[in-house]
Amino acid sequence: DQQVKQNSPSLSVQEGRISILNCDYTNSMFDYFLWYKKYPAEGPTFLISISSIKDKNEDGRFTVFLNKSAKHLSLHIVPSQPGDSAVYFCAASGLGTGTASKLTFGTGTRLQVTL
Amino acid sequence: DGGITQSPKYLFRKEGQNVTLSCEQNLNHDAMYWYRQDPGQGLRLIYYSQIVNDFQKGDIAEGYSVSREKKESFPLTVTSAQKNPTAFYLCASGDRSYEQYFGPGTRLTVT
Numbered sequence: 001d002q003q004v005k006q007n008s009p010s011l012s013v014q015e016g017r018i019s020i021l022n023c024d025y026t027n028s029m030f031d032y033f034l035w036y037k038k039y040p041a042e043g044p045t046f047l048i049s050i051s052s053i054k055d056k057n058e059d060g061r062f063t064v065f066l067n068k069s070a071k072h073l074s075l076h077i078v079p080s081q082p083g084d085s086a087v088y089f090c091a092a093s094g095l096g097t098g099t100a101s102k103l104t105f106g107t108g109t110r111l112q113v114t115l
Numbered sequence: 116d117g118g119i120t121q122s123p124k125y126l127f128r129k130e131g132q133n134v135t136l137s138c139e140q141n142l143n144h145d146a147m148y149w150y151r152q153d154p155g156q157g158l159r160l161i162y163y164s165q166i167v168n169d170f171q172k173g174d175i176a177e178g179y180s181v182s183r184e185k186k187e188s189f190p191l192t193v194t195s196a197q198k199n200p201t202a203f204y205l206c207a208s209g210d211r212s213y214e215q216y217f218g219p220g221t222r223l224t225v226t
Contacts, residue, residue, distance in 0.1 A: 043119075044205070046214050102163065107156060
């Protein structure tokens, strides 16, 4: 049972345009969401996160939007750059603060930014 | 340099042999995790440990074992009971926040 879903396995975007990566979840107990970026044969690196008490979080070119009623979040990258080409994983956690979090990951979306 | 190290980067074993993957962190994190990545399946949690001398099964623990004798170390043993051991294995650590920090991974090939 996939509790975190990334329905688009791949996405191709031109350099300079906006990249929008989507993620849906089914577990209403999730209260914190993260995006990780991963290059081949490397470990994922943390990109940006959002708490369920917010609906938007921005960090430079990256913005994450959360729609709790739809159980949907999205990552916007503006403007997209060739170095953004990687696999992006959405992850969710249902534990409160003060304890180590268990993350549930989506299956990833491969973003290719073309020249 | 603070971080997580995993060794070796590539590992080859014959079917039926147990193999241990190393994971060390110097971030002073209490929690450590082991994930497995297969093509098209994202990251799946094998085992995790919130504190020394304690660990819990994740979603796919069958055929694996771990130990947590030191805060810095969380080795994973892939036993001969694991039916499909060939995969990319990722170790991570975290403090009391939600963010986890990942090592570079070990690609295990069993033939």
